[in-house]
Amino acid sequence: MKPFWGFVKKEFYHILRDKRTLIVILGIPIVEMLLFGFVLTNEIKEVNVAVCDLSKDDITREIIQKLEGSGYFKVKKHLSNLREVEATFKNGEIKEVIVFEQHFGSKLQKEGNASVQLISDASDANFSNLVVNYTSAIIARYAHDLNKASNSSGIIPQIRMIYNPNLEGVYFFVPGIIALILMLISALMTSASIVREKEMGTMEVLLVSPLRPFHIIAGKVLPYVALSLLNAIAVLLMSYFVFQLPVKGSLLLLMVECLLYILLALSLGILISTVTNSQLVAMLLSLVGLMLPTILLSGFIFPIENMPKILQWLCAILPPKYFIIVIKSIMIKGTGLQYIWFETIMLVLFTILFMGLSIKKFNVRLA
């Protein structure tokens, strides 16, 4: 056991003596968390729209007021007929045109039927979707309130927004940011570790030492576990104090799950490190191979339920998805292990798989 601790000590010195890398490693999560937490959102605000009001009555005026009052829209232009729509979209400033039909108000009151048309600039399909959805939501709510006030027969839904009553955008994005940052930075840290010894020629020294492959790998991982834990704590503190995410569930469970996820990411890095032969390849593989899948296939920005079935299966064999579910469950829903045992087992299995593979692939002979 003694040579092992000596080796761990050596690894610690390696990291601690390179002050600059250390500062960067500890600083990145803090800066990126702050930046992304404030910047990433799907909530639209003051989107420029144009109105083509062919009716110009009290009701259309009220709806336009509701749209502007919501803070989501800004009416930039009033069109007098539909022929102007094309010119309106030309310079890309205006994203949507809202068209009220003729006699909108009187039709609504007499026949109970009126129609409005939303024309959107759909060159960015996702943004156009958001804008149109927000507009329809405001109009639907207006119609609902109108019926309530006019004493028509009605079914009144009593809507309860659970877990996030104020509809804060950070509740959705911050867990994903935590998963992204911890995954990438932990995997990057270890991906260079073993291959570095190969590249520098010091691997030979390690191989003739009494250390077994398992010891070498464990010794490489241990110091980074400490560093990653610091990162995880920093990120969690920020999500609590800066973005005011609650921790409704057990803090202990949260920390254990974070530790598990870190171990997973670190072993993935080690695996990359054992199968490659230069730092360049290892880093290419870990950055190019991990960054986009972690962003896109984890449910971080794009909800997994909306993806084609095949991609949903693909998401299921990538670890970040499970960690995001775990964080949301513990922090926001406040649920215990009985609700996230499946996700936890998946994270454990991934870790064992990556660890096992790296030990198996670890060559005790130099090529």
Added chain:
Amino acid sequence: MRTIVAIIQKEFLQVFRNRIMLPILFVVPFVQLIILVNAATLEIKNLRITFVDNDMSSTSRNIRNKFDYSPFFNSQPLYLSPDEAEVAMKKGQTDIIVTFPFNFEKKLLQEGHTELQVSINAINGVVAGISSAYIQSILTGYLKENTNPTPSLARPAEIKISYQHWFNPQLNYKNFMLPAILVLLVTMIGMILSTLNFVREKEIGTIEQINVTPIRKYQFIIGKFLPFLILAIGELCLGLTLGKLLYDIPILGNLGNLLLFTILYLIVVMSIGLLIAVSSRTQQQALFVLFFIMLVCIMLSGTFTSVETMPHWAQLINHLNPIFYFMRVIRMILLKGSTFADLLPEFISLSIFAIILFQILLLRYRKSTT
């Protein structure tokens, strides 16, 4: 000139002698490109909804059917007890629980009013807000069809909303995302290759050998630039071809313009990479700085979340973000057929970046060691 050619030859040999490199440069990115494009949709559909029906009347059944037919909702099995529904919500199996109270139908028929409990998982606040409006409009639509006005009760009014999506009627998000994902992959590969390649010479010590040769500073830098520039452009062309073949993405603009902008953009990002390399001692150091800058530029660039949703200060920072400019350029050239004149502001900004960064690079890189 011959010196530069020799350096370029050396770099190419170095990259391709590493056998694992070919699949990493040509398989990993393109497999990702083809797969990931499908993931990037914010379309709201398949909202998972569950019913707790304490009434079990024809009205409650009809309303449930209405949700079944709506393209926005995806009904889950009916839960009998509220507790079971709550467990399903906690487990993440459903996002909306609609509870019909006892005497739901009776109350509606007798008094004309009745209530309905709706719980929405609001972790994704945007989707939750929109779901609640859809629920209201489905209920209004049901009443409109199924109730007759009586002297005391007015007929409910319904506003019908129709949609037209201009420039992209099918709301095809792939055309918009494919060029973006391609740019990110090419950027990552170009920056990592040029940066790490340079630091490696420092780390291993081979830079000393180059420093004592008659190779001039600019020759060396060009030699480090060109091979990866060519490689990155090759990757971009290949990616676009794949996009055209597999997803039939439109290419409306002039490809020559695109090439010009690509070269300019790559010079900018690779200069940033080389600047990091010049001021790092080890590959690991360089990698972390590179990772930091890349992730920030990518997330702010408006690739995944729209720039319009970002706070004002972030939009200002974006004026320093080369990825932000190039993302606009490639989308405008390919999808809108924009001409060079349309893109002049982007051209000027990128040129200024390129000139400034290149000057700093020449200044910072010294052949003499301290």
